[in-house]
Amino acid sequence: MKFIHIADIHLGAKSGRERKKAMDSYSWQAFSDVIRKAGEEQVQILLIAGDLFHRQPLVRELKEVNYQFSRIPQTQVVLMAGNRDYLAPESCYRTFPWGENVHFLKQEHMDYVELEGMDTRVYGFSYYHKEITEPLYQNIKVKKDGFCNILLAHGGDEKHVPFRSNDFVQCDFDYVALGHVHKPVEIVKNKVVMAGALQPIEFSDTGEHGCFLGEIKEHKCTVEFIPLHYCEYVPLNLKVSPEIGQSALKEFITARLRVAPEYQKFKITLSGFCDEEHPVDAEELKKMDRVVQVVDKCRADYDFEKLKLKYGQQILGRYIRTLEEMPQNEVTKKALYYGVEALMAE
Numbered sequence: 001m002k003f004i005h006i007a008d009i010h011l012g013a014k015s016g017r018e019r020k021k022a023m024d025s026y027s028w029q030a031f032s033d034v035i036r037k038a039g040e041e042q043v044q045i046l047l048i049a050g051d052l053f054h055r056q057p058l059v060r061e062l063k064e065v066n067y068q069f070s071r072i073p074q075t076q077v078v079l080m081a082g083n084r085d086y087l088a089p090e091s092c093y094r095t096f097p098w099g100e101n102v103h104f105l106k107q108e109h110m111d112y113v114e115l116e117g118m119d120t121r122v123y124g125f126s127y128y129h130k131e132i133t134e135p136l137y138q139n140i141k142v143k144k145d146g147f148c149n150i151l152l153a154h155g156g157d158e159k160h161v162p163f164r165s166n167d168f169v170q171c172d173f174d175y176v177a178l179g180h181v182h183k184p185v186e187i188v189k190n191k192v193v194m195a196g197a198l199q200p201i202e203f204s205d206t207g208e209h210g211c212f213l214g215e216i217k218e219h220k221c222t223v224e225f226i227p228l229h230y231c232e233y234v235p236l237n238l239k240v241s242p243e244i245g246q247s248a249l250k251e252f253i254t255a256r257l258r259v260a261p262e263y264q265k266f267k268i269t270l271s272g273f274c275d276e277e278h279p280v281d282a283e284e285l286k287k288m289d290r291v292v293q294v295v296d297k298c299r300a301d302y303d304f305e306k307l308k309l310k311y312g313q314q315i316l317g318r319y320i321r322t323l324e325e326m327p328q329n330e331v332t333k334k335a336l337y338y339g340v341e342a343l344m345a346e
């Protein structure tokens with residue numbers, strides 16, 4: 001039996017900012033791509049482990065999602081509400097008429113859906129609140145009758161159904177399809193898998209994102225991670241020195257971007273020392289195409305002789321002289337820089 005496991009698609013995560021809007025469109029594209037793959041690979045089950053939406057879904061959005069599911073009538077879709085798209089009293093999830101191949105685990109307590117002709121049950125429940133602090137995934141009783149049993153679950157931190165990977169090592173499930181943490185990871189190889197966000201949602205969601213394609217044969221499961229390349233955030237750490245000017249820095253970044261695939265976007269962190277009079281213009285770097293974030297941790301490279309002449313009798317000049325008279329090591333060197341920086345700021 002073949003399946004695809006996804007989680008944390010976070011559809012509708014856009015805010016007013018252009019970049020967020022672009023991110024939402026990546027998520028819709030990746031979602032539609034998963035549907036296409038499910039059809040091509042003829043998977044029998046599509047597992048969606050919560051947070052399909054970033055917030056309460058609109059009826060219009062559910063219609064679009066349901067239309068996507070209707071493209072794969074041979075695949076049974078099983079989904080649950082996560083902490084983001086929890087079943088609020090006014091949630092459209094409660095009354096939405098899903099297609100025949102869609103099974104929503106709508107109960108607040110552990111339940112299961114039996115998939116016809118497949119000898120398979122998918123266990124799970126939905127969030128009715130933004131937080132669930134009870135460890136509800138512990139000691140789940142599974143019917144033992146030769147059926148294939150899958151758990152669909154969302155959470156893992158202290159406010160979202162806390163669990164430890166150990167809770168699942170001894171469990172009777174053939175596969176545990178997890179969601180909530182955005183980084184994909186096989187907690188127990190081929191058995192307990194955190195799908196990760198389908199595409200990155202925050203800039204901190206670095207690395208590859210995608211879906212897991214799995215197969216269960218005679219209660220033995222194997223999974224394979226399939227990356228989806230619509231967007232990937234890549235950290236880029238650049239060490240600056242006073243000799244490197246703004247244009248050289250920009251040229252370097254441009255060259256680095258040119259050799260990277262188009263879907264990669266960069267989070268730049270600048271460190272080292274920059275010219276005191278011509279510091280790096282981080283704002284300008286931020287405007288570059290495919291640069292999503294610039295964190296400037298550069299320190300100014302001070303000309304202490306010049307500063308002593310200029311601020312000789314003032315506290316700054318006295319501070320520099322005092323530190324220069326002390327035994328020179330890494331600590332005094334750092335103290336000199338940090339102190340001058342603090343005093344210059346005043």
Ligand SMILES: [Mn+2]
Nearest residue numbers: 051082083180
């Ligand atoms: Mn979540």
